[in-house]
Amino acid sequence: MNKISYKTYLNDRLKQVDFHGQLTHPLYVQVTYERKTIFFKSYYFELFSKSRYALELPDGSVKGVDMEQIIEKENEVIRFVIDKLKDGFSLEAFKKIYAYFSKDLCDVTEFDFITYLYLFFDDKKMPHMAELIKWGTLHVVTYDLIMDFKKILKEALYDELIEQAFEKAPPYLQLYSFMMHTKEWPMLCLTAMEWDNMETVRFFKEYVELHYPKLKSTTLIGQVNNWPKYRRKAF
Incomplete structure (x- = not known):
């Protein structure tokens, strides 16, 4: 199987959004295979942006999920999907299987x-x-x-x-x-x-x-x- 590379990154080409009281660029995923690359928004960034993942502290500040934790979760499911597909890997199959197995x-x-x-x-x-x-x-x-x-x-x-x-x-x-x-x-x-x-x-x-x-x-x-x-x- 040809080399598969991937990374998660903050997409600074897009406007910053509120993430539990802090402005940040949206988290994206990039996957490259056979000189072709796909980009898509992180499912876990959207999931953990929901208000149920924010905790309001007594001083009025808001505590939420750390971006590092979201990135770790993304990398975990990406590795899982790549291993799941093995020699049948394609970018189309990856996107489909990722969408399935990442769901909460x-x-x-x-x-x-x-x-x-x-x-x-x-x-x-x-x-x-x-x-x-x-x-x-x-x-x-x-x-x-x-x-x-x-x-x-x-x-x-x-x-x-x-x-x-x-x-x-x-x-x-x-x-x-x-x-x-x-x-x-x-x-x-x-x-x-x-x-x-x-x-x-x-x-x-x-x-x-x-x-x-x-x-x-x-x-x-x-x-x-x-x-x-x-x-x-x-x-």
């Missing part, structure tokens, strides 16, 4: 889960709660909102919400809970690359059997495997 499964399952929450409370004749979910999840982490629901909702209603989600929604709640159990802030993501590892799947199975004993773990795993079919756009 919590991020891609969130929208359909929010839609489920909206419809659940709307069906319960609680339209204002439904609207709160619709607009509130633009600013707060959906998982954190659910944890507050657990504190304030009647137990029967909360249990019904979780049980119906098992039938009608992506396994966002279980994925995010598992991710929080295995990761440290601010690198709170669970990628398709990590899910491709059978050890990750095994740990997930053990985790949900312990923390969600009423739900069938093999069904949850099947729902996670179905992640490419979930919608990813926001309201």
Whole structure:
């Protein structure tokens, strides 16, 4: 196989953007193979630019993900994809496989889960709660909102919400809970690359059997495997 070279870099040809209170040029990826080069915006730069990855400190300053951590994450998935393709490498195949394995499964399952929450409370004749979910999840982490629901909702209603989600929604709640159990802030993501590892799947199975004993773990795993079919756009 011919030599493959790659690098991540701050694209100073583009305007600076706000990254958790600091101006920076967007992070890009460059891959070269057989004298041809492709350039594209870093998926993880976009992902970790989201407000859920920013922590407001008591002095009013904002702490977010370090650029070095994002670059490290990019390099990890780039190396993974190159190794995955091996002798079948091409720039077209790389871009396609990168787009698949770089995805954060919590991020891609969130929208359909929010839609489920909206419809659940709307069906319960609680339209204002439904609207709160619709607009509130633009600013707060959906998982954190659910944890507050657990504190304030009647137990029967909360249990019904979780049980119906098992039938009608992506396994966002279980994925995010598992991710929080295995990761440290601010690198709170669970990628398709990590899910491709059978050890990750095994740990997930053990985790949900312990923390969600009423739900069938093999069904949850099947729902996670179905992640490419979930919608990813926001309201």
